[in-house]
Amino acid sequence: MREIVEYIVNQLVTDKTAVTVTEQEEDQNTIVIKVSVSNDDMGRVIGKGGKIANSIRSIIKTASSNTDKKYFVKIGEREA
Numbered sequence: 001m002r003e004i005v006e007y008i009v010n011q012l013v014t015d016k017t018a019v020t021v022t023e024q025e026e027d028q029n030t031i032v033i034k035v036s037v038s039n040d041d042m043g044r045v046i047g048k049g050g051k052i053a054n055s056i057r058s059i060i061k062t063a064s065s066n067t068d069k070k071y072f073v074k075i076g077e078r079e080a
Helices: 002-012 039-046 048-062
Strands: 020-027 028-038 070-077
Touching: 002 020, 002 028, 002 039, 002 048, 028 039, 039 048, 039 070, 048 070
Parallel strands: 028 070
Antiparallel strands: 020 028
8 A cells, every 4th residue: 555655646746755655553453654745745745625635545545445454644744
């Protein structure tokens, strides 16, 4: 799932070197995918009214529907 999110985000941003996508297992059935991008690209990834961020979450929810794990996508700024 991390690869899918990373591919989508890289297509949206201008500074591809600032993109960081990590997976963190919260418990045995929950995985959080954390996305960090530069401050300049934050609007491109979130989108107007959060539409792009919600679309990314919908894609991951659909792609993970056949697994026994739940995936959550969190989007934030890259720390300096």
